[in-house]
Amino acid sequence: MQNAVRVSKNVYWVGAIDWNVRNFHGYQTRRGTTYNAYLILGEKVGLIDAVKAPFKEEMLARIRSVIDPQRIDIIVSNHAEMDHTGCLPDIIRETNPQAIYASAMGAKVLHEIYSLDREIIPVKDEDTISLGNFNLTFLEARMLHWPDSMFTYLEEENILFSQDAFGMHYASSERFDSSIPQDILEYEAATYYANILLPYSPLVAKLLQKVGSLGLTIKAIAPDHGPIWRKNHQWIIEKYKNWAEQKPRAKAVIVYGSMWHNTEKMARSIAEGLSSEGIEVKFMCMDCCHRSDIMYELLDAAAVVIGSSTLNNNILPQMADIMTYMKGLKPKNLKGFAFGSYGWSGEAADHIHGTMKDMGIEMISEPLKVKNAPTDDVLKACYERGQALAQSIHAALG
Ligand code: FEO
Numbered sequence: 001m002q003n004a005v006r007v008s009k010n011v012y013w014v015g016a017i018d019w020n021v022r023n024f025h026g027y028q029t030r031r032g033t034t035y036n037a038y039l040i041l042g043e044k045v046g047l048i049d050a051v052k053a054p055f056k057e058e059m060l061a062r063i064r065s066v067i068d069p070q071r072i073d074i075i076v077s078n079h080a081e082m083d084h085t086g087c088l089p090d091i092i093r094e095t096n097p098q099a100i101y102a103s104a105m106g107a108k109v110l111h112e113i114y115s116l117d118r119e120i121i122p123v124k125d126e127d128t129i130s131l132g133n134f135n136l137t138f139l140e141a142r143m144l145h146w147p148d149s150m151f152t153y154l155e156e157e158n159i160l161f162s163q164d165a166f167g168m169h170y171a172s173s174e175r176f177d178s179s180i181p182q183d184i185l186e187y188e189a190a191t192y193y194a195n196i197l198l199p200y201s202p203l204v205a206k207l208l209q210k211v212g213s214l215g216l217t218i219k220a221i222a223p224d225h226g227p228i229w230r231k232n233h234q235w236i237i238e239k240y241k242n243w244a245e246q247k248p249r250a251k252a253v254i255v256y257g258s259m260w261h262n263t264e265k266m267a268r269s270i271a272e273g274l275s276s277e278g279i280e281v282k283f284m285c286m287d288c289c290h291r292s293d294i295m296y297e298l299l300d301a302a303a304v305v306i307g308s309s310t311l312n313n314n315i316l317p318q319m320a321d322i323m324t325y326m327k328g329l330k331p332k333n334l335k336g337f338a339f340g341s342y343g344w345s346g347e348a349a350d351h352i353h354g355t356m357k358d359m360g361i362e363m364i365s366e367p368l369k370v371k372n373a374p375t376d377d378v379l380k381a382c383y384e385r386g387q388a389l390a391q392s393i394h395a396a397l398g
Helices: 053-064 087-094 104-114 183-215 233-245 262-276 292-300 317-329 350-357 378-395
Strands: 007-008 010-015 016-018 033-035 040-043 045-048 072-079 100-103 121-123 129-130 135-140 152-156 159-163 220-223 251-257 280-285 303-308 335-343 368-373
Touching: 007 220, 016 053, 040 378, 045 378, 053 087, 053 262, 072 087, 087 104, 100 104, 104 121, 121 159, 129 233, 135 183, 183 233, 183 317, 220 233, 251 292, 251 317, 251 378, 262 280, 262 303, 262 335, 262 368, 262 378, 280 292, 292 317, 303 317, 303 350, 303 378, 317 350, 335 350, 335 378, 350 368
Parallel strands: 045 072, 072 100, 100 121, 159 220, 251 280, 251 303, 303 335, 335 368
Antiparallel strands: 007 010, 010 040, 016 033, 040 045, 129 135, 135 152, 152 159
């Protein structure tokens, strides 16, 4: 028995809970996720978004707990990615709605993915459609998280359906933020932002400005993943403003991979040097940390220091993993340097230095390299390089 959950007078959550998913494009979803869909019971019945294909029956069961799915008149697809549209072709076939709406890009992408034989009506920024007694206004949310993304605002109940934005990967039997501990909300929302939305931060800032300028009354934000914000909606908007700026604080993240603990010894001395100057250090060995956790830590860091042993004239594979992932997510406002030990050729630290430069990280020095085991003098140099970075962070933060 799977029931809908009432969100407001005429809106119900009819999504699905994916307790077991642990990977979303390389982002480790340790707490699973939800795929949220919403039913609006107006004079016309509207369905906002759908769920991943294997969860179709769960969504239909929740809809049936309120109305016959055949009564759905209108479907709005805020985001074409398959976690929200996987079951859409079946739902369209089975419910035969009067109209299906998406952004112009969404309409195009849905046809490209599913070869639909139904028209998807493209809507533009600030277009409004009527459900009889209710109005839905669409807001373009380009790249949050795909080019097709849009928000839908239900004027009469002041709900902003925000698809991926303001979401988190968090499976729970609770549907609302007020029932979830604040530390979990903050951690999971920040991890989601750092691993999904970070590269689009300038567009996040622009969209938040636009939403603010429209003067919408917002009583709830209903995203497509995780809890519905009914209590902390203003808090999460403020958090997004901060994360979009990626404002650094006195914190450095050391990320490294080490074959025989020599690069690790260097990392430890660098960490001591940073700490001695009052910088908070996150010490992250790629053999025991996940790339998603590193992105979470970088969200408010001022510096990143990256090291690798040299393996076959290159960096270690676990370092290639994080370098590729980090480069794609384009973290900003970071300083740092590269380091590493080697046996004979020593290319790793140079490779990392080059990639960090390409990422726009302000490099405070050339790479710190050591042949085989670091001597006390080398470890002293590592400590002092940590101190130099700390001083550079303090100077920048003022
Ligand atoms: Fe939740 Fe971009 O899909």
